[in-house]
Amino acid sequence: MKIENSFPGKDVSAEDLRSKFPLAAKQHPTHQTIVNVGGAEIGGREIVTMMGPNLVENSDMIFTIAKWAKENKVSMLRGGCFKPLTFPYRGEKYFETGLEGLKWLSRAGSEYGLPVVTEAVSESQVELVAEHADMIQIGTRNMQNFPLLSTAARTMKPILLKRGFGASLRDFMGAAEYILLEGNSSLVLCERGVVAPHTHRATSRFLLDLQIIPAAKEITHLPIITDPSHATFWAPWVKALALASIAAGADGVMIETHIDPENAAVDPLQPLNLEQSTDLVGALKSLADVVRGIN
Amino acid sequence: MKIENSFPGKDVSAEDLRSKFPLAAKQHPTHQTIVNVGGAEIGGREIVTMMGPNLVENSDMIFTIAKWAKENKVSMLRGGCFKPLTFPYRGEKYFETGLEGLKWLSRAGSEYGLPVVTEAVSESQVELVAEHADMIQIGTRNMQNFPLLSTAARTMKPILLKRGFGASLRDFMGAAEYILLEGNSSLVLCERGVVAPHTHRATSRFLLDLQIIPAAKEITHLPIITDPSHATFWAPWVKALALASIAAGADGVMIETHIDPENAAVDPLQPLNLEQSTDLVGALKSLADVVRGIN
């Protein structure tokens, strides 16, 4: 089969596949990369779950969540330490925990045998993050910060690349190609919602794009997961969109979990509490078993 | 519980629920309408499947599809007879079958015990459609054609209301309210894709909005289904989005099925053939069983 003939009317052309992102392009229908992050396999038969708080607020909370995660067979622990903020001023409750948070996260992961993923916001942080985390997250606002992409890639750590909230699939592939070109093929894509005219909440502006899942599966061998927490910005809708992601063929989900959502330092409407998270993990497991059988 | 206090930051306010669409508004978390269309129940524990061609091209094809549908336990037969076309000129292959098509559809439904749904494009057609079909579809381009909504509602036939491709959830509720106000409460909503900046195919411009599923479930008691065929405009992505819809909590899906997609009179890239449709029906059934258990 010639992949290159199969894209009439696609935003991404056969010529793009050959010359714009040859490394990210799928070479054969069965071509699929599996990224191993400290034992968690992303892109294989099992879905992955990356769960944890938006911000690693203190040591206790991240150890509590890590313990819960381990008990519930969550694949990876996520948590923000360095964070890009829309505004330079922080709210009353907010405090960035930086390197200290990174160490808490790292220790919590080690203690419970969970690989950890966290974001690097600037080139100068990359080394530090690479030292303490198992996977480096590039955030939506930095998807086209090409020097950061290349610097992160050169650590040879697995990379989680979030789609820019205004970026096309073609832009997304371009960003992926920068990472792959450094010889780092441990790359996972993440759809996290895009700007759209209607999002059904006055306080949010993102719509989870699930058409990108089959679209990405057609053109690239890279695994792709979704982040329904940031897309919906509203805890009651997270489960529906997480399940939908897996049903659409996503290789996993990244979910915000907090021990006390109402008192979260950032975005309190968004995280699930532990009880809701446990319910979601169970639901995802049941669903994934079926989806595996029917695709 | 007071529903009206639960919508801070929602596009739809508590005031809207009370004064703009009191009939469509959910009055209690368990408030859920079940619409019965000739035996098919929409909004209950079982999901519904409405399948059939974009255009009822001839008698043979609709009987073949009806037979297949019956054998595969599809809930309802869909097919277009009268169609709103973007341009007044028809392509070489295209021909509207109108009343003749309506009779073929109706007979095929009767023959195989399947309720049928088809679109009414103008007020003057409503009576005719009501006479021959079990459910009247209002298309996306007519969602705010209020005289048509009211005329269709007054037949007391069940109505399938497709969301306008530029319409907000609030607009959608307004259109629903026009129908309910006529005393017709057999109303089903249908998400069919909205205009969005990126859709991943150069020839399409719609993105299936699955956030509307939990959003609608919060504010209205009306059932809601999706149409992944029109949203994706690309057969290979239909299964992924149909499964995602059910996982997100939709009450069913409407799917284009054709006996020979390549030679379809309209939109040949969109329909599934019978084999693909059989596979999809099986997958939906397996998925729905699980989703029912985990929600």
Next chain:
Amino acid sequence: MKIENSFPGKDVSAEDLRSKFPLAAKQHPTHQTIVNVGGAEIGGREIVTMMGPNLVENSDMIFTIAKWAKENKVSMLRGGCFKPLTFPYRGEKYFETGLEGLKWLSRAGSEYGLPVVTEAVSESQVELVAEHADMIQIGTRNMQNFPLLSTAARTMKPILLKRGFGASLRDFMGAAEYILLEGNSSLVLCERGVVAPHTHRATSRFLLDLQIIPAAKEITHLPIITDPSHATFWAPWVKALALASIAAGADGVMIETHIDPENAAVDPLQPLNLEQSTDLVGALKSLADVVRGIN
């Protein structure tokens, strides 16, 4: 020059121009229709201004505005009598004035020698509107209500066709073609804002698309105007966008003018008062003189 060769990469292809909307298509770079509405010429060297209230609330207000309009050399009087409402229930202040309003509008126009334009919402109203108005407006929600388009066209009255707020330029041309095909070539297009991710006001959701002006000028001979009042939904921004429309090459603007905006029966944030309207008319005149010289 062959128009058909000049559209590489255009949403509208040369094939569309030939086969989808041959009547609306521009046949030569100088091909430009001028629509005469009771003496007001739209599409010629002079810009047109259509001003008046969203709703013709009573006789006094429309006569006051008509008198003001005449004194300020406004081209046409606009005013709603029949209106499509998102919800079936009207607010406290709101009342549709229907035929009575239509007569007030018509008499005010006659008294001051101003052609009038008003909307027809349903096929059954078309005759009545045609009898009392000089131009029939088709609203954004009805742009693809094809029976209404054809019915309105057959009155042979000039038609003002507003772009659907989710419609593409190609959709817009399709709707225009339905009207032209009835032998009615007195057709004016109107851009009134489209749904977009960011509109800078929480209570509005439209963005005035000014790229459509040069785009339309390339492919169609039909005049095109804009409606900055509905697009911005905010009186303080109307002047900026009205001026921008003319600078972009629009053939005119439609503006909401009210004698007492704060107490307007509908959308009180939107209309200009008479003083602001006078200022705008003067500004538009000055601008148009310059724009004519530099294009």
Next chain:
Amino acid sequence: MKIENSFPGKDVSAEDLRSKFPLAAKQHPTHQTIVNVGGAEIGGREIVTMMGPNLVENSDMIFTIAKWAKENKVSMLRGGCFKPLTFPYRGEKYFETGLEGLKWLSRAGSEYGLPVVTEAVSESQVELVAEHADMIQIGTRNMQNFPLLSTAARTMKPILLKRGFGASLRDFMGAAEYILLEGNSSLVLCERGVVAPHTHRATSRFLLDLQIIPAAKEITHLPIITDPSHATFWAPWVKALALASIAAGADGVMIETHIDPENAAVDPLQPLNLEQSTDLVGALKSLADVVRGIN
């Protein structure tokens, strides 16, 4: 007048103005910053024009354009030396000229007494760019690359901040605040088109948002210009949108000018040639004279 009371229904709240971007917020209706870039004043009574090639391809072309610019009273010379590319591979014609290009640009500016603006793509380039250019441009893909913003700001050079193509006005203000917080108040905003459902060309995806001009004028004292070349991606539409920008109240425009557009190394559909540029400069001048009088 209390600005803070004047934003009911605005995406940006009074609370945002006080606590999220107090430095960028307008404190009084007449509060307006004028940024002086080597003699060119941005934000004052005169509009500014920044013209030049997408890429400074060689010494000859930039000197030719600089000479032309001086003769035509263009305010500033623009030209790319370092460029963020969507894909890591360059086309046949493309070559980044980097430091060499920067020196050509700088010398051409000096020779003809024109201040120059060029983009810095990474923190490590900032010093170099600051040394050779009069104004540092932050590109759309880097609008939320906060370390880059702060680094550029600390050079105390004037900054041209382009809006992210998916960013809200609120996001834009947040990015501006990062720059102002470094004590650098020589900041100019630039609207360059945002992602939108319809853009009227298959090969482009941006819509110039002119509603942001009056919106920005309401909430911030910072000057704002537009870039119609990148927004439209199509030379024949640039003039219309440039004129519209000035009519809407923009403080200037940035335009791509090339000596030989057909053979441009990047985006050949976009630049104006010198003849077209001369025509545009004249038209802008005539228009600005009128707009100044009517606002």
